[in-house]
Amino acid sequence: MQPTIELIVFDIAGTTVKDTGAIALAFQTALREFGYHIPLEQINPLMGYKKTEAIKKMLEVYEGDKVRITDEFVNTIHQRFLESMVEYYQTTKDLQSLPHAENVFHSLKERNIKVGLNTGFSKEITEVIVERLGWVKKGLVDYVVSSNEVEAGRPHPFMIRNMMQKAGIIEPKKVVKVGDTEVDVNEGKNADCLYSIGVTTGAFKREELEPYEPSFIIDDLSELLRIVDNHS
Numbered sequence: 499m500q501p502t503i504e505l506i507v508f509d510i511a512g513t514t515v516k517d518t519g520a521i522a523l524a525f526q527t528a529l530r531e532f533g534y535h536i537p538l539e540q541i542n543p544l545m546g547y548k549k550t551e552a553i554k555k556m557l558e559v560y561e562g563d564k565v566r567i568t569d570e571f572v573n574t575i576h577q578r579f580l581e582s583m584v585e586y587y588q589t590t591k592d593l594q595s596l597p598h599a600e601n602v603f604h605s606l607k608e609r610n611i612k613v614g615l616n617t618g619f620s621k622e623i624t625e626v627i628v629e630r631l632g633w634v635k636k637g638l639v640d641y642v643v644s645s646n647e648v649e650a651g652r653p654h655p656f657m658i659r660n661m662m663q664k665a666g667i668i669e670p671k672k673v674v675k676v677g678d679t680e681v682d683v684n685e686g687k688n689a690d691c692l693y694s695i696g697v698t699t700g701a702f703k704r705e706e707l708e709p710y711e712p713s714f715i716i717d718d719l720s721e722l723l724r725i726v727d728n729h730s
Contacts, residue, residue, distance in 0.1 A: 501671045503692065503726055505641075506606060507614040507658050509546065509677035512700020514599040514615065514719070515627060518592050521545060521583065525552070528579040534560045545701050546679030548618050548651025550576045580622060587626040595631060596699055598720040603638040605723055612665055614641040616657040618681075621647055641665065652681040655689035676722060678702055683710040692729075695722065 511517045522541045529536055536556055544552040553575050557567045587593060603613050615633075617624055621644040633639040641661040645651030648660050662673060674693045675686030678700025686694025696712035697719065698704050707715050714725055 500729065501669055501692065503611055503674055503729060504667055504672040505612045505614055505661060505665050506674045506676060506722070506726075507616055507661060507686075507691075508599075509679070509682050509700075510615055510617040510619065510624065510627060511545070512678040513676060513682070513697055514596055515631070516592065516594050516596055517545075517700050520586055520590070520592070524579055524582040524586065525549070528575055528582060529553070529556060529560075531578060532575055536560060542701050543680065546618055546652055546677065546681035548645035549579060549620065550646075551651060552618070553579075576620075580620060583619070583623045584626055587623060587630065593627065593630055596719065598718060600633075600636075600638060602719045602722055603633070606726070607638070609726065611726070612640040613638060614643070614658075614661040614665075615639055616643045616645075616652075616661070616685075618645050618651055620644055653684035653688055655685060658685065658689040658691065674726075676719075680707070680710050683707065683712045686712075693725065695725070 508514045511521055522538050522545060525541055526536060526538060544555060550572050553572050561567055606613055624642060624644040628634055628642055641664050643657045643660050648656035650656055658673060658675060667673060670690040671692045673691045675682065675691045676695045676697060678697050679702050683694050683696050693713035696707035696715045698717045704715050716722060
């Protein structure tokens, strides 16, 4: 008998929240302020990573003097990105959930499945997004974990394991991960989730997700309910 799904963990930007491109632009701008001119097409694939890790990856390519790539320097650049994104999410009129996200959350709750959010953002940014959308207050989301609240961000499994602990779930096959990037898919696999599902509403197109062999690729969050119901 297959285990019952008890928790579904969603990424935020590009998966449940509309990504207007502002995140990658803010990331690009922060790096440019320190002298690094990086094309967006090289930045976009890194958007699922913990942002300090993404900065470090870019510096390893664009900084000739590797001695400069210290934690302090990475954190200085990240702080600039952080300030920009907090201001953006506090003021933007473009902050909105992706189609069917809230309905899917509600439907999962009706099926006694807990809903979690995790992200490559730090807690300061995540709190602004979740507060403005009101998902916790509405009872649509049970757990929210940011990359700087655990030992390491995606593709490591620590954010999912953190939520499992909070939910009292021991068996990872009772958990599903949903996200729009390579590291989302690999995070779910590394956590040994029942399914690690890719969604095409964010940074990666279907053909870009396929090489990472997600359990399913969906084009709309509403398709998730069919997968859940077929499993049960």
